[in-house]
Amino acid sequence: MKIELASRIRALPPYLFADIDRQKREKAIELKKSGSDLIDLGIGDPDLPTPAHIVAAMQKAAAEPRYHRYPSYEGMQGFRDAAVGWYKSRFGVSLDANKECCALIGSKEGIAHFPVAFCDPGDLVLVPDPGYPVYATWTRFVGGEVYPMPLRRENGFLPDLDAIPADVAKRAKMMWINYPNNPTAALASPDFYQRVVAFAQKNNIIVASDVAYSEIYFGKEAPRSFLEVPGAREVGIEFQSLSKTYNMTGWRIGWVCGNAEMIKGLATIKDSVDSGAFQAIQEAGIAALQDAASGKFVKDMRVLYKRRRDLFVNAMTKAGWTMAKPSATFYVWARTPKGFTSSETSGKLLEDVGVVCTPGVGFGPSGEGYVRFALSVEEKRMMEAVERIRKVKWTT
Ligand SMILES: Cc1ncc(COP(=O)(O)O)c(C=O)c1O
Known part of the structure; x- marks a missing residue:
């Protein structure tokens, strides 16, 4: 039998990360033979465990037979209430838990499905370049066209909205923004979000904001939410994740909130795709968002990443590399x-x-001209990596 992939997969650009994975596997085998090993600063996956109070909430809930049945695809009332309550206390944004919030099986799930609900073949989607690859991949999967918005150092790694040609802006259906940013670690100001709202209103564009890294920051001022800006809720939604804030990447839990019509559209797709997140995991999410112990955990996590950041950037700069000290993300x-x-x-x-x-x-x-280091390994290993990097001879 001849098995042929669908054209949407064949049309994808070569997946660079698959190639890197192959090289990594080969190198790991080679290093093991010589008694050494790889140090992986490639993956944005926290090395530390989920806080104990969150794990305990899950363990207790997992024993509850009522949680062993199908969950609702939009999320438990308790989880949505907790997410909306967190938005109120963290950003001062009031949301209706019933219409303006939906639980996700990790924010990636919602980010992937959002264009399925709103983009038709040929629709144009404005995507940050460099950016989290899922935005562009799913635009292409639904037959949409990607219009890259370059993020340049001289613009603080913010897209230059004035540089987007008027006909492109008029044609665009959707726009992705992501601050604190992966991979550049840049932050957005409320002023930038205001300009995005004005741009979206003028051109009738759906804005999808991704704030997965909102709690990992090192300055006095915490990153803002796009939804804080007047008018934002009329034009957009925001994706939030528990993955990076509480070391819960493996648990697969996040949420989306904002414009009710957009939430409804995404929920319609989810209704036909999944049956929601395991309710014991949602209970863990409630504990993460509501327990007093979470506040201290997140504060300590920032101290830890800041220390890693300072050690890494100082040592790498001393070794001759050029990099800015990031104000957010790891x-x-x-x-x-x-x-x-x-x-x-x-x-x-x-x-x-x-x-x-x-x-x-x-x-x-x-993203050409840059590499991204993820500081998600413990300090000793991270500094060993710097020590190894220092020895590399860069002659062409
Ligand atoms: C910018 C950004 N958004 C979203 C995600 C997805 O996170 P999750 O699906 O674990 O919530 C990631 C993961 O690395 C990310 O870097």
Whole structure:
């Protein structure tokens, strides 16, 4: 039998990360033989465990027979109330838990399904470049057209809305924004969000904001929500995740909130795709969002990432690398050594010293000239990685 992939998969650009995974596997085997190992600064997956009070909430709930049945696809009332309550106390945004919030099986699930609800073949979607790859992939899966918005250092890694041609803006159906940003670690100001709302209103564009990293920041001012800006709820929604804030990447739980019609559209797709998140996990989510112990945990987590950031950036800068100290996220967006592309740089670090980082082009063409280091390994290993990197000879 001839098995043929659907054209939507065949049309995808070559998946750079699959190639890196293969190289990583080969290198790991080689290093093991010589008694060494890989240090992986490639994946944005926290190395520390989920806080005990959240795990305990899940353990208790998992024993409840009523939670063993199908959940509702929009999420438990208690979870939606907790999510909406968290938005009120964190951002001062009041939302209706019944119409303006929906639980997700991790924010990635909602981010993927959102274009299915709102984009027809040929629709144009404005996507940050570099950006989290799921925005562009699912635009393409539904037959949409990606219009990259370059994020440049000189603009603080914000898209230049004035540079988007008028005909493109008029044609665009949807726009993705993501601050604190993966991979550049940039922050957005309320002023930027105001400009996005005005741009969306003028051009009738749906705005999808992704704030998965909103709680990982190091300055005095906490990152803002797009939904805080007057008019935002008329044009958009926001995706939030428990993954990075509470070290819960494996649990698969997040939510989306904002415009009721957009939530309804996404929920209609979900209704035909999944049957919601396991309710014991939602109970864990409620504990994460409501228990007093979470506040201290998140504060301590920021101290930990800040310490890693300072140690890493100071040591790498001393070793001759160019990188800014990020104000948020656990990523460092570093310039590649002179004469080396992002793929050459990540390839050489892997090959020469067994250190994994992510080439900037993996996030889009404007990521060229950069690599991303994820500081999601413990301090000793992270500094060992720097020590190894220091020894690499960069001659072309
Ligand atoms: C920018 C961004 N958004 C969303 C996600 C998805 O997170 P999750 O599906 O675990 O909620 C990630 C994961 O790395 C991310 O980097």
